[in-house]
Amino acid sequence: xxxxxxxxxxxxxxxxxxxxxxxxxxxxxxxxxxxxxxxxxxxxxxxxxxxxxxxxxxxxxxxxxxxxxxxxxxxxxxxx
Numbered sequence: 001x002x003x004x005x006x007x008x009x010x011x012x013x014x015x016x017x018x019x020x021x022x023x024x025x026x027x028x029x030x031x032x033x034x035x036x037x038x039x040x041x042x043x044x045x046x047x048x049x050x051x052x053x054x055x056x057x058x059x060x061x062x063x064x065x066x067x068x069x070x071x072x073x074x075x076x077x078x079x080x
Contacts, residue, residue, distance in 0.1 A: 001063050003030065003047075004037035009065070011072040012049065012058065022049065046079065 001009075007019035007028070022028050023037040027050040030039055041047075045060045057079040067075060 001041050001065070002037060003028065003035055003039040003041050006041045006060070006063065006075075007047075007049075009067055009072070010075040011069070012047075012056070012076070027051075047076075 004016050004019040004023060007013040007022075008016040013019040013022065019028075020037045023035060023039075026034050028035055029048045030041070030045050032046075032048075035047075041060055041063060043060050043063060047058050047060065049056045049058075058076040059079055060075070061077050062075050064071075064075065
């Protein structure tokens with residue numbers, strides 16, 4: 001699954017276009033490297049997202065095309 005779609009499906013970002021713009025701006029990195037929106041996400045990847053002053057780090061736990069709002073949090077685990 002593409003990175004921008006994963007960020008939207010997992011509800012880490014509200015819209016896919018916002019996720020796409022964040023990737024283009026270099027605010028999203030996967031495994032320590034800046035990632036493009038077309039990056040294919042794999043289970044176990046470490047995604048870092050810069051939101052202003054803070055950075056959120058999540059580890060990909062699962063990949064699914066369709067998820068309910070309650071099940072979205074099961075797609076990742078938050079890293080310290």
